[in-house]
Amino acid sequence: MTYGDILKYGEAVVKKCTDSKRCLLYLILFRLLNSLAVQTSFVPDEYAQSIEISHYWVFGYGHKPWEWEPCISLRSVVHPLTYAILFYILKITKLDTPLAVLYAPRIFQALCAALGDYGVVKLVTLWYEQLHEGGRGVSGVSGGVSTGWSSGRSNRCTSGGHLPPVHAVLTCYFLCWFHFYTICRTSSQSFECILNIWGVYFISRNYLPVVPSTRGMTLSCSNEHAKEKQSNQSRGGTAVMRRGVLHSDQRLVQEGHPPSSILASDDKRKISSTGEAENGGTTHRAGGEEADNQGDVSTIGHSSFPHEGIPHKGATSVDNLKKAQIRNLLLSLLCSSFCVLIRPNAAPFWLCVYFLYLLKSAKGQKGTLRMGEVLTIGLSYTVVFFLLGMIADSYYYNKITITVVNFFLYNFLSGQNSYFGEHPFHFYLSCVIPSVCLLFTPFTYYSLLSLVGNVAKERSPMEALINRIDRSVFVATLLEVLSLSLSVHKEHKLLIGRIHNSSPEKVATYFRNLKTESDKEVTILMTDCYDTPLYSHIHRQFKIGFLDCSPHIRKPNGHILHNWRKKIYDDHFGKVFYQLFDESKRTPDSVEPYIIPGQNFHWFGRKNFNKRRKHFQWGYEKINFSCLDYRFSTPLNGELPLYLVTTSERLPQLARFLSQFNYRLDADPIFSHFALVEGGRRLGVVSHLIFKRGPA
Structure with missing residues (x-):
């Protein structure tokens, strides 16, 4: 059996499981088996900096490494506090047997890992069924284009016949040996991975195209948009009509008409004599690279929203849309803030992601968050959250303590972490990534070069970068790898099983x-x-x-x-x-x-x-x-x-x-x-x- 056969059969299994209503249950069972199967030791920090600290706090005996000395204060209390709650529950219920103390953190970590897997399923589906349609980047198309994929998974094909690579991507994810080996461990890197997944998912939802509808402005692939689309189809809005409009839009683009005029003409076709939009929920995708080069979906709201055929409830829809985007941004900030408190190394990644999102919001679009709003929300939330983190750490160490700053000073400026080993600058690129990706390594580096090439070919490379969240995440990941390479001490675990080192x-x-x-x-x-x-x-x-x-x-x-x-x-x-x-x-x-x-x-x-x-x-x-x-x-x-x-x-x-x-x-x-x-x-x-x- 070749590796291709494994991917083929694995994709069939993954498709069956992820399409099931019991998807989360299957993931929980898988990670519980994962946590029990891995009976090895990876790095000392998975014990010494997490559950050993929690055990010391709750049961009154154990060991705290030198990083936890008040004069050093390199570690935040946030991560061990999670396991301390588990131990405390065992203690007050008098269930704190050696086996219970051993397996409670593992089971909890398995549940968290399953939640992370579920986030990956939702994220990949969002990216390659709703945002980028099999990697073709429809979210970057200007003029109100939306995805051809519905919020359900039954409607998988477009007129082009392409299928989104959702299950292929998920198969590669579940076949990653390193992820299986590390994700259920009680190290802070495992939590960092899970929080990163959900943080990226929530911010990705704000990249959904905004489309005109009978209720005002809605997100493409939202529930409201899906219901309206179904209603429109029942009134005679057939697929043949939509394909006809699609081909008409493609012709207009090829003739040089701007996307805004396409939308305007499209809206005129949809407005009935009674002032109601007959096919307001139907969206069209402008074909060709030329349309893709025009920019982002941000132009949609300016031409389509003010039409007289749109009901007066539009203002309310705009407010609801903004509330949804604020909620997504806050949830993403929550995940990323916890992530940075637990692992300060994650800061470059999230700074890059939010900076590119900020640039995207600067273009503006009716019904979406503007640059000033994003900046205000982001700064306010970050300041408040990190003040809370500083208060918790300061209370523990009994002095003003900013563990993120201490961590940065020790690992990047002082150079004293060289005591734990020194590695060349290219260590992550030449050693860590190949050992983690194995046979996927050539494709990993090829995709990086392909991304650079595709972005460079665009009329506006910066717009091509900021208009697609997957590209932003790839660039942020590369930036994090390069920033970690500046430290003389490097480890496989920083990128986050029964035999080796058991x-x-x-x-x-x-x-x-x-x-x-x-x-x-x-x-x-x-x-x-x-x-x-x-x-x-x-x-x-x-x-x-x-x-x-x-x-x-x-x-x-x-x-x-x-x-x-x-x-x-x-x-x-x-x-x-x-x-x-x-x-x-x-x-x-x-x-x-x-x-x-x-x-x-x-x-x-x-x-x-x-x-x-x-x-x-x-x-x-x-x-x-x-x-x-x-x-x-x-x-x-x-x-x-x-x-x-x-x-x-x-x-x-x-x-x-x-x-x-x-x-x-x-x-x-x-x-x-x-x-x-x-x-x-x-x-x-x-x-x-x-x-x-x-x-x-």
Whole structure:
């Protein structure tokens, strides 16, 4: 079976499901299976920056990474708050079992993913059945043209016989391995994707052409327009008549008549002697590229609306139309605002989308939002919403906090995120997109070049760009990729499953099901940083430690303070590692290298190094990494762990320690992934290993 066959049969299945009245139910079932099928770990942030924080807030124990220190405040509370509500419901209903705490966020994320899928179905249908008719761009045609596709899906064909590529696009969407692998995860990128989909859908509705009707002005493909169209057809407005008018309009365009005159003549044909429009709900599409080059549908209202045959209810229809467009804009702003609060990286995308929409509104059209109205609504809403977000974050950190600004300063201006890895500028274009799109990669880049070529051929390239929302979204996506490329640190997840890297989940499962007499007597040490999910997956009050990997601090004199993981790795688990458990090295200032449930704060031990201020700090404070100094200078010392979790890569360096303190393998090696070993000379298997200390 070839890939083409898969697409062919997949399209048939997708068509059957998406055309069904139970479409949303099918999507929910699909994503529930998706969430249960993916039993792997992708990036640490899907736990450490979301459900681990929520678990800490609700149950009083867990771990908060360095980004959540008040002096750093890089993260907004909005995303973890969602899961905190789920955990709180489990807590007050006393249903907070380890399995319930584990699966509640997954099920919730699956429901959100299904809602995102439903948004994709509606968006693709809107774009390629109502706005652009199979990609031919009818919404960009001037002179009151509308789509030939009705709001229902039964009327699929036009006189040209073309079918919209809705199901083909949806098939490619559902066959994307990366989307299946990531969308049901509890990372902020998954929420960003879902919010982007709905935000684009709502703003796309404001690109629907406005057509003259017996009630004034209506949106093409709206319910009112569809009902009126059906009524007109029952009075004798046949398809033959509409095709005849269509061919007449095409002839007029070819002869050089402006689109406005076509509409005027069309309106005259529709006005009866009684002053009522007989075929007001019927719209016509001017054919040919020449008509398409004329501009946008914005010219329609000026010639068609004022005719005397239109009832006096037109003013009310205009008001209703504006209300609908305001509602769409507000819903889009709601989605995009949440998106930027959760993922500040999304800001370039939405700024570009709204800027192009603002340019489109500048052309003006009776019955639609003008540039001044769009600007007023957009700025007012954005200011109010982000003030609310700032108030929430400031309340949490007890100081004036703008997490979006802090995130931008840290990731784009300071360059300190290079600690997490550096990549070339072209990394997203040369590595990430090909790995995500696979066989679709050539078509992805071809479509981009085709878009540039088609827009450049237009008489007015800017109008050709702003008059089509799909083009605006493509340009905004490209802008976001380029803006993310300016950061030295890049990851696949920023573009947002049972085998690769499944071991972290299985390690958590091992300890979640561990039989003990007292959880508080169990100590676990992991020889990496955020290598496995912690309390959000285990939900038991074990003492858990790991090698801290907070970003290095550069002192004013140029000296660099390295974190514990680097010091121990550079020492090959030698003296520095042994001293963590040497009682003779213990001092009054020493801190246990474990998270202490019920007594922990941001780090290890029982001491709160960054206590919450008693009074609110009204001045804005820049990121101050010196507040993390305690993580590097405080001596760590405590008892030997009962369990030690490591990988096969670290096993040779730990062999002497394991033998000296009588550690024995307590479970079969858990396969993690393939990696280059022996200095990159061969491909080897990496596994997680769980050791338990025996009696001395």
